[in-house]
Amino acid sequence: MIRVEGLRHRYGAATVLALEAWEVPAGAHCLVLGASGSGKTTLLGILAALLRPSAGRVEVAGTDLARLAGPAADRFRGRHIGFVPQKLHLIGSLTVEENLVLAQFMADLPQDRARAREVLAAVGLDRRLAARPGELSHGQAQRVAVARAVVNRPQLLLADEPTSNLDDAHCTLALDLLESQARACGATLVIATHDQRARRRFAARLELPAPAAEA
Amino acid sequence: MNLARLSLAYLRARPLNTALNVLLLALGAGTIALLMLAAEQLEERMGRDARGIDLVVGAKGSPMQLILSTVFHLDAPTGNVPLAETRKVAEHRAVAQAIPLALGDSFRGFRIAGTTHDYIAHYGGRLAAGRLWDEPMEAVLGAEVARATGLGVGGRFVGVHGFGEGGEEHGDFPYQVVGVLAPTGTVLDRLVLCSVESVWFVHTSPDKSEDPRSTLASLREDEQEITALLIRYATPIAAATLPRWINASGALQAASPAHESARLFRMIGVGVEVLGAFALVLVAAAGLSIYIALYNAMEERRYDLAVMRMLGATPGRLVRLVLLEALVLAVVGALVGLALGHLAAEAVGALLAAANQPAVSGRYWLAAELWIVALASAVGLAAGVLPAWRAYRTDIAATLSQT
Numbered sequence: 049m050i051r052v053e054g055l056r057h058r059y060g061a062a063t064v065l066a067l068e069a070w071e072v073p074a075g076a077h078c079l080v081l082g083a084s085g086s087g088k089t090t091l092l093g094i095l096a097a098l099l100r101p102s103a104g105r106v107e108v109a110g111t112d113l114a115r116l117a118g119p120a121a122d123r124f125r126g127r128h129i130g131f132v133p134q135k136l137h138l139i140g141s142l143t144v145e146e147n148l149v150l151a152q153f154m155a156d157l158p159q160d161r162a163r164a165r166e167v168l169a170a171v172g173l174d175r176r177l178a179a180r181p182g183e184l185s186h187g188q189a190q191r192v193a194v195a196r197a198v199v200n201r202p203q204l205l206l207a208d209e210p211t212s213n214l215d216d217a218h219c220t221l222a223l224d225l226l227e228s229q230a231r232a233c234g235a236t237l238v239i240a241t242h243d244q245r246a247r248r249r250f251a252a253r254l255e256l257p258a259p260a261a262e263a
Numbered sequence: 264m265n266l267a268r269l270s271l272a273y274l275r276a277r278p279l280n281t282a283l284n285v286l287l288l289a290l291g292a293g294t295i296a297l298l299m300l301a302a303e304q305l306e307e308r309m310g311r312d313a314r315g316i317d318l319v320v321g322a323k324g325s326p327m328q329l330i331l332s333t334v335f336h337l338d339a340p341t342g343n344v345p346l347a348e349t350r351k352v353a354e355h356r357a358v359a360q361a362i363p364l365a366l367g368d369s370f371r372g373f374r375i376a377g378t379t380h381d382y383i384a385h386y387g388g389r390l391a392a393g394r395l396w397d398e399p400m401e402a403v404l405g406a407e408v409a410r411a412t413g414l415g416v417g418g419r420f421v422g423v424h425g426f427g428e429g430g431e432e433h434g435d436f437p438y439q440v441v442g443v444l445a446p447t448g449t450v451l452d453r454l455v456l457c458s459v460e461s462v463w464f465v466h467t468s469p470d471k472s473e474d475p476r477s478t479l480a481s482l483r484e485d486e487q488e489i490t491a492l493l494i495r496y497a498t499p500i501a502a503a504t505l506p507r508w509i510n511a512s513g514a515l516q517a518a519s520p521a522h523e524s525a526r527l528f529r530m531i532g533v534g535v536e537v538l539g540a541f542a543l544v545l546v547a548a549a550g551l552s553i554y555i556a557l558y559n560a561m562e563e564r565r566y567d568l569a570v571m572r573m574l575g576a577t578p579g580r581l582v583r584l585v586l587l588e589a590l591v592l593a594v595v596g597a598l599v600g601l602a603l604g605h606l607a608a609e610a611v612g613a614l615l616a617a618a619n620q621p622a623v624s625g626r627y628w629l630a631a632e633l634w635i636v637a638l639a640s641a642v643g644l645a646a647g648v649l650p651a652w653r654a655y656r657t658d659i660a661a662t663l664s665q666t
Contacts, residue, residue, distance in 0.1 A: 093660035098573065119577045126575015133663045137570045141276035146264065153264040154574035196574075208664070 049074040049204060049236040050095065055104035057090050065090045067104075070254055074203075077227055077237040079246055082256030088240035089134075091256070092206045095238065096129045097121040109203045126155030130197030130235065132207040132226070136189050138181035144168065144192050145177040148199045155200050167195045170232065171225060190222060198229045205235040211243045219245050266580070270588040277560070284553050285596045288642075291545030292600025292635050293607065298538055299631055300608040304623045306528065309335060312450045313520035315385060317502065320344075320352050320361075320509055321491035326518035327527060333364055333491040334520050336374050336450050339426065340366050343488035344514055352509060353492060357501035360385075362493040365462040368422035368433065373408045375422050375438075375455040377462030382493075383444065386451040392416050393442030399464050399475035402438040402457040406446035414440055422455075422465060433465045459489060546642055553592050554646035557585065561650045568654050569662035578655045585651040586644060593643020597636045 050072040057065040065087030072078045082088045093099035094106055097113050106113045109128050116124050125131075138147050148164035168174055171191040181189055190210070197205055207226055211219040223239075223246060230237035239246065247253065274281045313334050321329045324341030331338035346363070353361035362385060365377030376382070380395050383403070393416035395403055404414060414420060418440040423430040438457060446452055464475045467486060496502060502519075509517040561568070568581050609625030 089664040090660075093664070096573070098660040098663070119579075122572065122575050122577045125573065131573050131663075133570075133573070135566070135663075135665070137566045137663065139567050139570065141272045141567075142269075146272075149264045150269070150571070151574045154571050154576040154580070156575065159264055 049076070049109060050238070051105075051107040053105040055091075055094070055106060056102050057087065057094065057099070058102045065094075065101075065256075067091070067254075067256075072236060072238065072252065074236055075234060076252055077230065077250060078239070078252040078254065079250040080238060080240040080254045080256065081242065081247065082240075083242055083258045086242075086256040086258055088242070088256060089208055092131075092208055092238070092240050095204065096131050096206055097125045123156070126151075127157070127200065128203045130200065130202035130205040132190075132193050132197045132205070132210060134209040134212065136193040138189060138192055138196070140181050143178050143180060144173060144184070147181065147192060148196050151196050151199050157200055164195075164199055167199050168192070171195045171229070187218060187221070191225060194225055194229050198233050198235065201233040202235050205230045205233075205237045207237070207239045209241055209243070210239060211241060211246060216245065219243065223249060266584050266587050267591070269584060270591050273560070273564075273588060274591060277556075280556050280560075281592065284549065284556055284592050285599055287552050288546065288549035288593060288596025288639055289600035289603055291542050291547075291549055292597045292639055293603035294542035294545060294600075295539065295635055295638075296601050296604025296632055297607045297611070298535055298542065299629055299635075300604060300625070300627060301611065301623050302531075302535055303629055303631075304608075304627060308448075309524055311448065313524055315495055316493045316520050317496045318494040318506060318509075318517050318519055319491050320349060320494060320515055320517050323514060323516045326516065327523045329491065329516060329518045330520050330523040331527075332366070333493065334450075336366075336376075336454065340490045341516070343367075343490055345485060346487040346489050347484055348514055349489060349492050352494070352515065355505065357497050357505050358494055359497040360495040363459055363489045364491045364493060365459045365488070366490040367462060368424055368465065369426045369430070370408075370420050370422050370438075370455050371412055372426075373405070373411070373453055373455055374426060375402070375457065375462070377457055377459035377489075379459070383451065383456065385493075386447050386449045388444045388447050388451050391443050391445040393440070395442055396457055396461075397441075399458055399460045399479060400436065400438050401441045402455055402461070403442040403444060404440055405444050405452040405454045405456070407452040408455055409443045416440055416443060436465050463487060546638065549596060550642035550646045553589055553643060554649065557589055557647055557650040558653070560588075561585065561653050565657055565662055568657045569659040572657065572659040573663060578657075581654040581657070582651040585654050586647045589643040589647030589650075590640060593639045593646075594636065596643075597639035600639070601632055601635060 052067055052070040055065065055067040056063060080088050080091060090099065094101050095108055097116055111124060139150060142150060145164055148167065149159050149161060152159045165174065165177065168177060171194060173188060173191055176184065176188065181192065184192065210222045210226060214222055226237060226239065316334055319329055319333050321333060322342035322344050328338050329341050332340040352358065360381065362379060362381045366374060368375040409415065419437045421437045422433050424433065444451060460479050463482060464478055467478060467482060506517040506519065509515050571581060605625035608623050612623040612625060615623060
């Protein structure tokens, strides 16, 4: 599903990410661990075709991301990638259900409200369809964000620091949710975190070294 | 879900801001609409009133006053001239038709005009009831006069000296209504019409007998005065010679309705242009306000825009979303403005009607009003360009990872 070779990403003169080789098989659940500044979020951005790496080869779902230009990258992202950002970023002007329909609309997929409701039911939010994100608890909002990420049945589900600021019980719930939803749509799951509590659950781990000054 | 519904959702999420921008734009658009409606209708109305009258001959004074008082019935007349003086003009071979007008009195603010049946025919007047006058002191009411006063055929009324309220009443000499005209959309609707002799009879020396016929028979030649002659040329060449001939000879003055109307509109035109410029300033201010509102909204919304990109939106789609939002604001503002403009025109029309002035209606639509919508749309789109560019340039990865 994911194949990375000789990846380098630089901001100006500073190399923020260097990854010689990394592979994740389809359907696997994998953890990307690292301290803040180790390039976890950058790696997720590259996998989601939000960022173009400075050097190296990145293949996701059989597509060489370097070959995707402009709208093609947007289209690829909409169809194949589900992304749960750390700050969730639900659209406050839309209802919970509309937030999911928005994902279908922006990906240029048919707008299927039944599918949106099915996913919201799967995360236990079938009673909050008409609520606005501002009326939800953090846990509910996170479930909406996960539902939004999987509503288009992505092949790759990415989550950035999903357990930060959560107590142990909610940490477990959040990871359960991601794993169950990834399994439900057969997606490969990659979670970027610095949270050591997650370490035990995942056999597949990528540890990014703490940032080091370039010589 | 589509871009329009998304735009509306965002506009609804900021109701105060949206309403303010719509209102600001509506005020500008409404002012422009009102000016256009008023100018167009007044010009059309005055054109209808002056149609077919090539020249007005009356007492010396301001030519514009002469035209205003005898063609549009708006100002006080310049005075009267002896009928005998005007006869040589009426009989000139370059004159196809000369209709006399004798003014001076009014009834409840409506002018009483002594004239001939030709005057009614000139404006295409048709009787709605009764007949035209035959005898002195018989009167025919214009449609608006009959409506406003409630008088009908068989009614009696007395004229008041002058054109305002509270003039001296000619109480001993009532007119009898013998006919009512159908509406014509011209000045005829607001006039009380009778023979020239009726006006003479009311104004002759107080020792007149009760019988108009014997009084009129004893009228001296110098007591036979009219206010003006409305003249239609027999040939266009008359325009070059006839006015000069009249103006050079004695007590008479000739004035051209077309010329004086044009002069009047040039004078009013300056005021209309100033108001129009003011309205454009309002529209520009509304554009600026939409720009600021959208720019700030983009600041609040950069996460939303980044999320839409994350969900697969192309930058072009975000640009369309922002421009659409600006366009919706602008078009709604323009439409509300047009509605306001028409309401205002209707209100102004009601005020003018109450003062027996030519009416302006709000139930009157101009094709040119579409330009107001086009102007507002252009202003809205222009206001949306920079915020849209900002949306286009959003750095999604950086925005999404901001904590």
